[in-house]
Amino acid sequence: MSDAPKKVCGLSKYADDLSAPGMLIGRILHSPHAHARIRSIDTSKAEALEGVKGVATSKDAPNTYGILPIGHDERAFALGKVRFIGDNVAAVAAVSAEIAERALDLIEVDYEILPAYFDPLESMKAETNWIHEDKPHNIEKEYHHEFGSVEEGFAQAAFVREQRYYAGEVNHAAMEPNATLAIWEPGDRLTVHSSTQVPFSVHRSISEVCEMPMSRVRVIKPMVGGGFGAKSEPIPIEVEAAVLAKMTKRPVKLLYTREEVFLAHRGRPRTIVDLKMGFTSEGKISAVAARVVQDGGAYCGFGPVTVLYSGALLGAIYDTPNVRFDGYRVITNKPACGAMRGHGTVNVRFAFESMLDELARDAGIDPAELRRRNLLHAPCRTANGLRVTSYGLPECIEKVVERSGWNEKKGKLPPGRGIGIACSHYVSGAANPIVRSNLPHTTVHIKLDRDAGVTLYSGASEIGQGSDTMQIQIVAEVLGVRPSRIKLVSADTELTPVDLGSYSSRVTFMAGNACIEAAQGMRDQILAAVAEKFRSRPADFEIRDEMVVSKSDPSQRMSFDEAVLCALDFHGALVAKGTYTPPEDSRGGKFKGAGVGPAPSYSYSAQTAEVSVDTETGHVTIHRIVAAHDCGRALNPLTVHGQIIGSVYMGLGQAMQEEMVWDGGRLMNPGLLEYRIASIVETPPIESIIVESHDPEGPFGAKEAGEGSLAATIPAVANAIFDAVGVRLREVPFTPDRILTALQEKRKQERAAKTIGGAR
C-alpha cells in the first residue's frame, strides 16, 4: 500500500501521536450507575485544584447530537440523568494527566438511583422509568415489513422450520483506542484531529455541540488504527475534547483507555432472532419470516439502521419471493451499540444459513446444492426492491466447493470432524445518505501545476482498508502515469470536498468512481492542449506510461511533464472535479425504512469451514476456512485478500470466543485479554479466493470487499460443528461449555429414545 513505508518505520501519525504547544490533557468522569437521576454536580473543588484549567459538564454543552437526524439523543455530558455505567458526566482539562485524574476524584455528583433494564425482552415490557422519557416501553424503533405473501409461501412449503437464535454482543476492538486532539486557535477557530471514519459527520456534530458555524471548525482525520464501524459516528471523546478546548482556549488531548473504548462501544448488539423458513419439495425457498430484537444499549447511535439492515438483507441474497420482517431496536442501560463490520446483517445471516443447513437435511439435499437452487439471476430486483446488477455468488459457491474438497468430505469425514458451508452478502455503499440531501456522496478535486505532480483532494477516510492506495491507483491508471506521481490530500474538512465517510463499504465504489471522473476531466484538458500543439484532434491522443502519444502518428508525442506545461499555458494550474451520486433506480422503495438496504451494488461470499470437536472438552479446532468473495474486480488483489481474511478472522472471533459479558449493567471483560481477541496462535489457516463479477457501474467493475465475508463465517462453523458431532448450536459464541451442554442434551435424548424403544 502507498502508505506502508511510513507505517513500518513508525513514522505515520495517529491522533495520539500528535501534540500542540501548550496542550492540556483531559480525563472523563463516567457514571458508576446504570440508571440514575443526577440531583447535583459540584465541580468547585476540582476547579480549585492547581493545574486544572477547565471542568466541563452538561451546562457547558447542553445541545444534543447523534449520527442519525432522527437520533440526536446524546450530549457531550449527561443532562438530568445517566443511562449506563460509563455514561459521560464531566471532563477535566489540566496541565498533566495526573492532575486531571486527581480532579475527577474531587467532582461531587449526587445521584438518585433508578431501576435499570439490562435485558431487551424485559426492557420492552417496561411501563415506568423509561430510559428516554420520549421512547415509550424503551423501544427505539420498530419496523414491520412484508413483501409478497408469507402466508401463501408457507402454504406452498413442504418443509418448514421455526427456531430461535441468539448472538452475543461483540466489540470491534480496533487496535487504536480513540483519541482526539482539539486545538483552539486565534480568531475563534477550532481544529480537531480525531480517530474517525467520518470526519464530515464529526465536523457537523462539533459545530452543533460547540455552537460554532461549521466554517470555523476544521476536522482532520490523521492515520486511523482500525475502525470496523467503531469510529463511524461521532464519539463522546470527540465532542468532549472540542468542548474543553473551547472552554480553556487551549489545545486539549483526550485518549480513551481500552476500558473506555468498550464503554463508548458502538459494537454489534446482542440479538435474538426468531426465524421461520419454508421450502418447497424441490428445495426452493417459499417464505421467510423473522422477528429480530436487538439490545441497543442506552443511546440511539446507528440503531434504527442496524435493525433495518437485518430485515433488508435477510431475503436478498437468494431468490426469496415472500419475506416478513419484524424488527425491534430496544433501549437498555448499557453502552450504545452501533455499526460493526457487516452492519446488521451478521446475526440474521447466522440464523438464516444455519436453518438452511437444517432444511437441507430435512429435504435430503446437499447444502451446497440447496444454495444453488435458490440463486438470483442478475440483473434483477429482490422482493424488497433491491437492485442487483452483478452476482458472483454462483462462482463463489463453486470455488469453495472445489477448493475445500466439499464433495469428497461432506458427510464422509471421520466422527468428530465435519465440514460446513454458508454464504453472505453486503452492500457496496448505501444508496441513500444518512442526512437526506441532493449532494453527491463523494466529490474529489484534482490539481495539476507546473511541477507536474498530480494532487488529489479527497475527503475519503483511509482507516487501514487501503482506500488512499485505491484512489491513487485509479487516478494514475486514468491519467496514464506512475502512482508515485500522485499526491493525496485526504480527509480534511478544510481542504478536501465532502465524502460521507468510511462506512457501509462505500469508498471504493463511490470515491473510486469520483476519482475516475475527475481524472478523465484532467486527462481531457491535457489532451486538448497537446492536440492543439500538434494541430490535431484530442481524441487522437492517449497517455500511456507517462507519455502523451498520437494514436495515428506515434511521432507526435511528448512527455507528461511537457504536456502539463503545454496545458498550463494561458490557464495556470489546472483543476478537475469528479463526483459520485448513486443512480435514482438504486435507491429503493418508498415505504417506511426503505432507505436502508438499497445500494448501487452488492458483494457476495461463500465459505466452508472444516472443524474437529473434542466431545470430552467441548473444544472446537478449526482446521481451515476457505472463503470466496465476489468483489466485482480486485483493483488491488493484495488488499482484497487482506480484507477477506480480516473479515473471516473477525467472524471467527464472534463465532468462537468473543462476547461482552455483563453482570447487570457492569461489563465484566473490558480488556483485550479478558475479551479475548484471537492472537496468531488461535487463528487457523484462512484461504481467500477472489471472484470477479465485473459490476457494470463499479469503478473498473469493482465493488465491496471489506465486510461481506464476515457473516458467512459464523454459520459455516455452526454447520461444520453439526456435521462433526450432530449438535446444532443456536447461540453464538460456540464456547466449549455450550458445546458440552448440547452434547449432553443430545446423549440424554438418545438415551430416552432407546428407553422408550426398549419399553415397547
Add this chain to the structure above:
Amino acid sequence: MKELIRLRVNGELREAAVEPQKLLLDVLREDLALTGAKRGCDDSSCGACAILIDGVPMLSCVAIASCYQGAEICTVEGIAPPGTLDPAQQGFAEGGGSQCGFCTAGFVISTKALLDGNPNPSLEEIREALSGNLCRCTGYMQIYDSVKIAIERGEAARSAEVARAPGGR
C-alpha cells in the same frame, strides 16, 4: 518531583526530566517524540508498544524508564539507518502484514528479534515469536507472508554482504 534520566535510544544518548515512576513507553512518546511504539491496551496484552532492550523484545508499557539507563534501547524508528528499511520492515511493507499500521511497530520489532536470532524460522517458531502481538485487521495470514518476505530479504542482504566483504565471492 522530576528527575533527570539518561537513556541510550536508537544509538543516541538522550536526556529527559521525568517522574520517577514514568513508563518507558510514555517517555519515548511524550519526552523523546518517538511515537512509533503505541498504546493499544490497559493490560499489557496487545504488544503494540514493543521495543528492543539489549536486543530482546520487551513491552515498554510495563517498563519503568529510569530502570533502563545504561541499556541499549531500540525502537521501530531506529532499527535501520535513516532512509533504509530493515528486512522485517520490508516484509511488512510488501506482504500486506500492515493494514491500519497501529500494531505494525510491535510486529516489526518481534520479527526483527526473531530473525536476528534465527534467520530461517519454522512456521511454528514464527507463530511463537509473534504470539504476544495482537492484530485486528489482517487475520495474520499476510503477517506470515510478510515474515517470509523478511526472511528472503534478510538472506539476500547477507549474501550481498558476503559478496562485498574482502575475500568474498
